[in-house]
Amino acid sequence: MNPLLENLQSYPFEKLAALKEGLHPPAHKRHIALSIGEPQHPTPQLIRDALTAHMDQLNSYPTTRGTQDLRRRVAQWLQTRYRLPQQALDPESHILPVAGTREALFSFAQCLIDATRPALVLMPNPFYQIYEGAALLAGATPVYLNTTAGNQFIPSFDEIDDATWANCRLLYVCSPGNPTGAVMNAATHEKLINLADRYNFVIASDECYSELYRDENNPPPGLLQSAWDMGNSTFKNCVVFHSLSKRSNAPGLRSGFVAGDAAILKKYLLYRTYHGCALSLPVQAASVAAWSDEAHVKDNRALYNLKFDQVLAVLGSELALDTPDAGFYLWAKTPVPGVAFARGLFEKENITVLPGSYLSRQQSGMDPGRDYVRIALVAQPESCLEAAHRIKSFIHTL
Numbered sequence: 526m527n528p529l530l531e532n533l534q535s536y537p538f539e540k541l542a543a544l545k546e547g548l549h550p551p552a553h554k555r556h557i558a559l560s561i562g563e564p565q566h567p568t569p570q571l572i573r574d575a576l577t578a579h580m581d582q583l584n585s586y587p588t589t590r591g592t593q594d595l596r597r598r599v600a601q602w603l604q605t606r607y608r609l610p611q612q613a614l615d616p617e618s619h620i621l622p623v624a625g626t627r628e629a630l631f632s633f634a635q636c637l638i639d640a641t642r643p644a645l646v647l648m649p650n651p652f653y654q655i656y657e658g659a660a661l662l663a664g665a666t667p668v669y670l671n672t673t674a675g676n677q678f679i680p681s682f683d684e685i686d687d688a689t690w691a692n693c694r695l696l697y698v699c700s701p702g703n704p705t706g707a708v709m710n711a712a713t714h715e716k717l718i719n720l721a722d723r724y725n726f727v728i729a730s731d732e733c734y735s736e737l738y739r740d741e742n743n744p745p746p747g748l749l750q751s752a753w754d755m756g757n758s759t760f761k762n763c764v765v766f767h768s769l770s771k772r773s774n775a776p777g778l779r780s781g782f783v784a785g786d787a788a789i790l791k792k793y794l795l796y797r798t799y800h801g802c803a804l805s806l807p808v809q810a811a812s813v814a815a816w817s818d819e820a821h822v823k824d825n826r827a828l829y830n831l832k833f834d835q836v837l838a839v840l841g842s843e844l845a846l847d848t849p850d851a852g853f854y855l856w857a858k859t860p861v862p863g864v865a866f867a868r869g870l871f872e873k874e875n876i877t878v879l880p881g882s883y884l885s886r887q888q889s890g891m892d893p894g895r896d897y898v899r900i901a902l903v904a905q906p907e908s909c910l911e912a913a914h915r916i917k918s919f920i921h922t923l
């Protein structure tokens with residue numbers, strides 16, 4: 526077996542299952558799951574219709590590069606969403622469909638990292654655990670960059686020393702952030718792009734929550750947008766990852782894309798032809814329909830914003846939390862350590878949330894997730910509101 530597997534920690538939800546083992550929550554209170562970032566809103570009918578309309582294409586092997594129709598549609602979406610000029614992105618070289626961001630974020634490191642030389646992979650802390658696993662199995666060393674209320678949950682990049690940057694091969698950033706919802710501004714993007722040029726590393730920007738923002742007049746900026754605005758028209762060292770899972774309530778479709786630096790994507794395409802993860806033609810057709818429509822995305826945002834308003838009206842005075850700029854998580858500071866809070870909440874109220882420490886690592890003498898829980902507002906509004914009242918009742922027992 527690959528000895529690097531020994532370096533992997535249990536996935537957060539395995540830890541959560543172990544935490545709940547042996548507990549018996551009150552049977553008269555229905556279970557409400559707010560732990561997994563799995564959208565529970567209905568998948569739009571236009572995606573379903575496109576999927577079923579192309580089922581006759583299941584008798585054909587798809588290409589790893591995806592259909593030209595899909596790549597063109599993605600390029601058009603990116604250019605419109607991020608205010609790029611038409612033809613700024615070449616569908617033939619700047620776009621590559623992938624089987625969701627999770628698969629791509631992991632495999633990207635396996636393609637990129639040269640394990641025969643010192644290799645650091647930098648990532649926010651707390652983080653999406655795929656970043657860590659990807660780094661470890663590529664033979665690299667993860668470097669955890671603490672995000673706290675003190676730095677507005679954006680890593681303090683100015684505090685990283687030259688030696689770390691010199692050995693950095695890959696920087697994962699997540700904006701909007703999971704679990705915090707923090708949004709990285711264009712000035713920070715520009716700083717990172719300049720650092721990547723100076724030290725020759727690649728920025729992998731996980732932007733899968735980019736369409737779940739609070740302010741309709743202020744969508745989160747993207748890495749490619751910032752690169753273009755600063756004159757990096759080839760998107761050198763910049764690769765972004767997007768998905769339909771959160772944007773379009775289609776996690777089961779397993780459809781997303783990577784876009785950016787054409788030289789990097791050329792090598793990544795070569796890797797993926799052996800990796801064997803091409804999207805089926807019906808899935809690609811459904812993806813074209815999804816990326817072509819914004820009405821369902823706007824409705825989706827409105828529903829999440831409603832839930833934030835309702836839940837914060839109940840919990841805003843009970844927990845140290847603020848409305849995040851984007852995403853569908855509440856990163857809630859708890860009156861007791863997050864593990865104890867999550868365990869007690871399940872045992873007393875039959876509600877599951879995720880301890881923050883399951884998403885973080887001890888770094889620089891602290892664990893930035895220790896006193897937090899992540900609350901995913903993915904259930905229907907009535908369930909989220911009921912959960913908020915039960916959480917409030919539980920807090921009053923502490």
